[in-house]
Amino acid sequence: MIATPYLIGALDIGSTKTCAVIGELILEGDGPAQVKVLGVGQVKPSGIRRDAVSNIEETTEEIRQALKQAELMAGMQPRGLYVGISAEYVQTSTSNGVVAIGGDEISEDDVERVHEVARAVVVPPDKELLHVIPQDYSVDHRGGIQQPAGMIGTRLEADVFMVLGSGAAARNLRKAVARAGYEVAQLVLTPLAAGLSVLTTEEREVGAAVVAIGGRTTEIAIFHEGKIRHVALVPCGGVSFTNDLVKGLGIPYAEAERVKERHGVATIQLVDPEQSIEVPGPAPGARKHMPRELLAHIIEQRMDEVLTLVLHEIDRAGYAHRLGGGVVLTGGGASLEGTLDVAQSIFTMPVRCGAPGAGLTGLADSVRRPKFATAAGLMLFGVGRIREDLSNGRGTTLRALSKVGGWLKEFF
Ligand SMILES: Nc1ncnc2c1ncn2[C@@H]1O[C@H](COP(=O)(O)OP(=O)(O)OP(=O)(O)O)[C@@H](O)[C@H]1O
Numbered sequence: 001m002i003a004t005p006y007l008i009g010a011l012d013i014g015s016t017k018t019c020a021v022i023g024e025l026i027l028e029g030d031g032p033a034q035v036k037v038l039g040v041g042q043v044k045p046s047g048i049r050r051d052a053v054s055n056i057e058e059t060t061e062e063i064r065q066a067l068k069q070a071e072l073m074a075g076m077q078p079r080g081l082y083v084g085i086s087a088e089y090v091q092t093s094t095s096n097g098v099v100a101i102g103g104d105e106i107s108e109d110d111v112e113r114v115h116e117v118a119r120a121v122v123v124p125p126d127k128e129l130l131h132v133i134p135q136d137y138s139v140d141h142r143g144g145i146q147q148p149a150g151m152i153g154t155r156l157e158a159d160v161f162m163v164l165g166s167g168a169a170a171r172n173l174r175k176a177v178a179r180a181g182y183e184v185a186q187l188v189l190t191p192l193a194a195g196l197s198v199l200t201t202e203e204r205e206v207g208a209a210v211v212a213i214g215g216r217t218t219e220i221a222i223f224h225e226g227k228i229r230h231v232a233l234v235p236c237g238g239v240s241f242t243n244d245l246v247k248g249l250g251i252p253y254a255e256a257e258r259v260k261e262r263h264g265v266a267t268i269q270l271v272d273p274e275q276s277i278e279v280p281g282p283a284p285g286a287r288k289h290m291p292r293e294l295l296a297h298i299i300e301q302r303m304d305e306v307l308t309l310v311l312h313e314i315d316r317a318g319y320a321h322r323l324g325g326g327v328v329l330t331g332g333g334a335s336l337e338g339t340l341d342v343a344q345s346i347f348t349m350p351v352r353c354g355a356p357g358a359g360l361t362g363l364a365d366s367v368r369r370p371k372f373a374t375a376a377g378l379m380l381f382g383v384g385r386i387r388e389d390l391s392n393g394r395g396t397t398l399r400a401l402s403k404v405g406g407w408l409k410e411f412f
């Protein structure tokens with residue numbers, strides 16, 4: 001049997017790096033589908049981006065470079081890209097719809113009809129509908145149904161989770177991607193993507209929160225019964241740790257970043273009190289020694305604050321006692337040694353650190369780092385999309401619609 005290749009391009013424009021991943025969905029006969037990572041590219045902007053879409057020129061150049069690197073590795077060029085849009089630029093809400101069932105049995109068309117009714121809310125002119133994710137269905141007032149098609153009933157109701165993006169952010173992302181010579185297959189909410197790449201199917205089922213500690217922000221997505229249920233954002237991340245070190249140690253930003261990545265640890269408990277680190281001194285070219293405990297103390301304070309804010313968000317959403325799968329930390333900021341120790345002292349639920357890799361073959365090792373959680377997840381989103389199109393047998397129509405944004409059927 002000849003393998004059928006489907007190429008997927010993913011693009012994550014973060015506040016501290018732009019990352020592209022190229023992957024391929026491989027379907028062999030009736031066997032399980034495989035996702036093969038073919039190439040990865042990463043470009044760091046010159047400074048910290050205050051806003052992921054504010055400087056189109058610079059962003060365009062980073063997109064070009066990141067994709068060039070990934071394409072060189074892959075030996076292939078994707079056309080449409082699954083591009084991340086940060087939780088910073090979206091609003092989520094739930095909506096519901098009801099339809100009457102003509103025949104005895106609920107058909108796929110009835111399910112589509114109820115989605116259409118549920119999504120028929122007014123989208124303000126400055127917003128764009130990015131995702132409409134069916135949550136649960138009720139048939140003749142019996143709720144909690146996941147797959148209504150084929151059931152007998154006269155009344156079908158659907159709850160949907162809607163993600164509305166800022167129109168300006170969406171336009172700027174598309175503009176930068178187009179200028180770089182690509183097109184956006186779909187804009188995808190970044191914490192949703194992170195949830196796809198680091199949470200297991202079981203965690204998403206029993207309930208889990210993916211917490212991506214990025215550069216400027218920490219994004220949270222809560223999954224329960226297999227579906228995304230809530231999205232939140234904490235306005236601090238890895239950049240906050242670095243800024244604290246700039247102030248606390250009196251050193252330049254680039255040096256603080258270097259010290260953080262090389263010697264940083266998120267709790268003083270893991271530091272030998274005798275240990276010291278070398279940082280630039282007050283005079284040009286001079287060096288001074290500092291206790292590593294001080295570095296750890298500064299980071300610990302902030303890590304504690306960030307994770308406490310995350311816990312408040314989970315609590316506010318009503319999920320503090322409903323996440324059997326607990327919290328999975330990812331994003332570049334979660335690379336700090338000791339992150340898990342701090343998290344364990346804050347969350348009264350299971351905690352682990354997660355990185356992409358599960359279910360990936362090929363050059364999967366190149367994305368097996370927490371900072372690639374979003375980019376890998378965007379690729380997996382694309383894969384899910386193609387598989388859904390194939391199983392619906394109407395790939396082209398669906399893909400065409402998805403470009404407009406907001407096709408109803410999500411793959412989970
Ligand atoms: N090994 C490491 N040790 C400590 N911190 C790290 C390490 N690797 C990355 N980071 C930090 O992680 C942060 C970047 O994380 P990530 O790449 O997930 O963010 P981003 O996608 O650029 O930003 P955002 O998602 O907030 O827009 C930076 O602040 C960086 O210093």
Ligand SMILES: [Mg+2]
Pocket residue numbers: 012014015190214215374
């Ligand atoms: Mg990110």
